Amino acid sequence: MAPPHNPHRRLFLGRGAAVAHAAAAAVLLPKAALASLSEEQDLARRLAFNHLHTHERLALVYAQGEQFVPAALPTLNHFLRDHYSGDVGVMDPDLFHLL
Known part of the structure; x- marks a missing residue:
């Protein structure tokens, strides 16, 4: 028997993946992008x-x-x-x- 569908779990996992993606992008920014951030x-x-x-x-x-x-x-x-x-x-x- 399959477990019941839980939309809240999927929403949580989707948002968690988006946050992880944004955090990884912030860590992996090239130096040129970091320099442009300092100009801001x-x-x-x-x-x-x-x-x-x-x-x-x-x-x-x-x-x-x-x-x-x-x-x-x-x-x-x-x-x-x-x-x-x-x-x-x-x-x-x-x-x-x-x-």
């Missing part, structure tokens, strides 16, 4: 937020490559303020890279 670091880094409490929206370029845009940091600090008291703190700029 000069691109603008963007963030976009929608504040659920104040209904404010923000979309901006906060860095150009590794250099922060000076006017963007106070704008982000103000947007991420305590919405109860209005107190504005100073966020660690490296946190924005993680976001």
Whole structure:
């Protein structure tokens, strides 16, 4: 008797194979492709937020490559303020890279 058909197992295996393929491709990239990836670091880094409490929206370029845009940091600090008291703190700029 054949085991019952399980579509979730096939979906899991298919996605797992796709992830493995992508990981192998990343490891096996030629040096020329890696060099072009380093050139992409000069691109603008963007963030976009929608504040659920104040209904404010923000979309901006906060860095150009590794250099922060000076006017963007106070704008982000103000947007991420305590919405109860209005107190504005100073966020660690490296946190924005993680976001």
